[in-house]
Amino acid sequence: MKEIILRNGINVPLIGIGTWQITDRDTVMNVINDAYELGYRLVDTAAAYSNEISIAKAIENAGIPRGQIIISDKVWNSSRGYEGVQDACKRSLKKMKTDYFDMYLVHWPASKKLYPDWAEINADTWRGMERLYSEGLVKAIGVCNYNISHLEELRKTAEIMPFVDQVEFHPGYIQSELFDYCKRNNICLEASSPLGNGQILNNKEIIKIAEKHTKTPAQVCLNWAIKKEIIVIPKSTSRKRIEENINVFNFELDLDEEKILDEMAYCGGIGLNPDEVTEFG
Numbered sequence: 001m002k003e004i005i006l007r008n009g010i011n012v013p014l015i016g017i018g019t020w021q022i023t024d025r026d027t028v029m030n031v032i033n034d035a036y037e038l039g040y041r042l043v044d045t046a047a048a049y050s051n052e053i054s055i056a057k058a059i060e061n062a063g064i065p066r067g068q069i070i071i072s073d074k075v076w077n078s079s080r081g082y083e084g085v086q087d088a089c090k091r092s093l094k095k096m097k098t099d100y101f102d103m104y105l106v107h108w109p110a111s112k113k114l115y116p117d118w119a120e121i122n123a124d125t126w127r128g129m130e131r132l133y134s135e136g137l138v139k140a141i142g143v144c145n146y147n148i149s150h151l152e153e154l155r156k157t158a159e160i161m162p163f164v165d166q167v168e169f170h171p172g173y174i175q176s177e178l179f180d181y182c183k184r185n186n187i188c189l190e191a192s193s194p195l196g197n198g199q200i201l202n203n204k205e206i207i208k209i210a211e212k213h214t215k216t217p218a219q220v221c222l223n224w225a226i227k228k229e230i231i232v233i234p235k236s237t238s239r240k241r242i243e244e245n246i247n248v249f250n251f252e253l254d255l256d257e258e259k260i261l262d263e264m265a266y267c268g269g270i271g272l273n274p275d276e277v278t279e280f281g
């Protein structure tokens with residue numbers, strides 16, 4: 001498995017198993033078991049996914065040694081702030097039956113529409129994240145759904161800038177300015193919903209490229225993102241598709257094909273703009 005090295009020297013596999021929307025206990029067990037057997041070594045979860053306990057059980061049942069798996073978790077919006085984030089992390093560590101997370105991420109920036117003091121809230125939360133990092137409870141800290149304005153604001157108070165920013169990223173939703181910003185600042189981009197939540201896989205241009213390489217549309221999307229050194233965490237509950245999603249290293253798109261995917265118009269996905277979204281608080 002190809003890996004990326006974060007600024008602090010931590011190695012992270014370029015493909016992980018996503019677990020958003022997988023809550024049924026037996027399904028979680030099967031997904032984690034299948035993913036590990038098929039070569040996945042990164043699992044992405046979040047307090048808000050309500051599956052931490054099941055994932056921990058699955059890791060235990062499969063007999064996966066802690067050192068053999070990279071666990072990435074996220075703090076939910078109701079636990080922002082210096083103390084809040086530390087308490088939340090400790091609760092999640094307990095649920096996951098581990099004494100450290102490999103990666104721990106802030107799930108959403110405070111909404112600019114809901115909180116006039118959004119910048120202070122984010123800064124305070126981040127101080128708590130830095131504390132967790134300095135105490136060794138988390139090996140790398142990062143954010144999700146942060147755009148350039150959030151990151152630039154954070155820069156004013158942060159001692160350590162995020163190592164990772166997990167955002168929606170797939171053909172049709174490339175966020176190129178953020179991509180360039182993260183490259184320049186050595187922040188690793190991680191693609192949540194790298195398949196556009198499954199909605200972009202019927203796109204005619206993606207299908208055409210896939211057929212040319214005798215690959216599937218999902219494999220094309222993942223190969224395209226990985227080439228940009230973006231971590232992808234496709235979610236699937238099907239062993240066949242979990243396998244398909246990790247077999248993406250043995251072909252190369254040509255430059256014209258990359259350009260088509262780079263410049264593709266929006267064709268589906270989650271599409272939540274952190275500056276607009278208010279329903280999560």
Ligand code: A2P
Pocket residue numbers: 018192193194195196197198199201216218219233234235236237238241242244245
């Ligand atoms: P399923 O769980 O039935 O496989 P994303 O990771 O972008 O959020 O996409 C997840 C969605 O894409 C899920 O609905 C998942 O359905 C579907 N999916 C995952 N892998 C594949 C694949 N290789 N081919 C088709 N659909 C897939």
